[in-house]
Amino acid sequence: MTGRVPGQGDAGGSGPAAAANPAYSVTIRVPRGVRADIDAVIAAGPGAITCYADEPDPAGRRITLDADSGPTLTWLLSALRNRLGADLLQTEDPVFVVASTGKLTQALCASVTTGHDLALLDADADRRVIRHLATHPTHTDLFTGRPRRVALLSDASAVLDFEPLAAEAALPAVESQAVHLHRATGLDVIPMPIAARDAAELGRAIGMLAPGFAATVLVHTHVSHIDAVRAAQLPSATPLLDTVNDGLAVAATAAVLTHLRGRGVRPQSARVAVVDPARGGDLAGLLLAAGIRDLTLYDPLAFGIQPLHRLAAHLDLLVDLIGLASPPEQVPVLRTRPETPPPLASATSGPRPLHALPGLLRAAVRTHRPISAAARLAAVQALVDLTPPGGLLPPVDHPRLTPAVADAAARALAAD
Structure with a gap:
């Protein structure tokens, strides 16, 4: 018996038998005719390296290589520089390229083409809707985007296997989770790291943000903080998930x-x-x-x-x-x-x-x-x-x- 549930592997493993992982990849631009040199580098690698893509590029070829771990990727970059020299025209890290996009963005639901359109988004129009909601508070979900908007919060206390982080450092992980939740639900998921000093402060932040959202989800937050926030029984009726x-x-x-x-x-x-x-x-x-x-x-x-x-x-x-x-x-x-x-x-x-x-x-x-x-x-x-x-x-x-x-x-x- 292996001591493991059948089908379970070692997540994120980086041993000699680990497969190439797109999280450790590099995209290079090179002239035509250097593929044999690149293949020689791949063959000499200390770990698994595969060619994910080899596409035409104005400069020659655009090639993406996946390694099995951080150390293998570091070796690969050094070996490519040594082997190709000036023929290594450009390198970029796909992980950081994707991170720099923010991974998701807002889309306009209202037309802004004409002056008539813009007037429907101006102060007089807003004033009419606000007066209505002030006297009919149960209509908020009818005349705002709140029913499809979700707050995705983290106090950065449990981000993967890191020690507690500054809130902004958690953004890449929170943004990734926002992408996955949006894809699965179709809801507008807004990633928001919270600079909370303790669970009580996190709970207050959740309560203050709740009126603008259909639900709040805690992600990358230590389970003890989650327990404390839930035990506090926040006054808001907005559902809280984690x-x-x-x-x-x-x-x-x-x-x-x-x-x-x-x-x-x-x-x-x-x-x-x-x-x-x-x-x-x-x-x-x-x-x-x-x-x-x-x-x-x-x-x-x-x-x-x-x-x-x-x-x-x-x-x-x-x-x-x-x-x-x-x-x-x-x-x-x-x-x-x-x-x-x-x-x-x-x-x-x-x-x-x-x-x-x-x-x-x-x-x-x-x-x-x-x-x-x-x-x-x-x-x-x-x-x-x-x-x-x-x-x-x-x-x-x-x-x-x-x-x-x-x-x-x-x-x-x-x-x-």
Whole structure:
């Protein structure tokens, strides 16, 4: 036994067997006739290097090369400069090129072609709508863009595997999440890092921003801050979602159920342990609600690793939220570390917030209600139903994923 849930790989691995990864790529412009030199550099690389694209360019050729890691990319750039010299006309890093675009932008919904159009966007027109809303506050969603607008907030306290960052440094990750949520839901998702000194200040910022949005989503925010904000019971009626409770925990619960289904083990008779459960938000509660009766919550900092290895022989599945360096080999391990999600292209191999969050967000916006435990459990079942036999999870770009989760959650919210 490998000690890993079948289909799960090492997300972001950079060992000798790692495949080339577009996150470590370079685009070069070169004259025609130097491809043999480039191929020689690729062949001599210390790690995996592949040619993703070789296209005509006014200067000759425009070639994009993908490496398997940061060190391999650094070696590749140096080797190309040494081998090609003046024939290396230009280099650019696609990751930074994409980041410099901001990744998404606003689109005009109102016409601005004529003076008549502009008058409908001027002070007199605004004054009429504002007077109406002042006396009919329930009409705000009828006469503004709020129903399709979502605030995507982060206090930069849990950005991937970084220590807490300055808020602006989190923008690339928050912008990427905004792109994914927009693609999946069609909503206007506005990325906003918040320079909050603590969870209380973050909660106040959420409350102040809420009137302009149909929902607020916390992303790249430490689970302890999320818990504190939720415990504060903000006065706003705007639904608040987060990537832990409304994303990762839901997807991980579905993955547990599909793994057990594939092994012919009923949830009620399964023995499951969660390592470092505090990282998973309400994962333990969802697992219990989904029918897991024998659930061990294991804190490796308090008890060390050896007792876990002794326990493993009696388990059907180990859910690893911390990223164990040497997980037990006697039991399948579901890797669920929030900081190192599986690549999007292979997210059927492990849970990601995007499996559940877009659908739950749609349900919250549609019903104007906060997401409940029943809605999360309904989302779990929707994910299980969409997973093919022998699979762990559906792909995050499955065309029915977001609608199925949204419909299931909306029905649960209506029944609450």
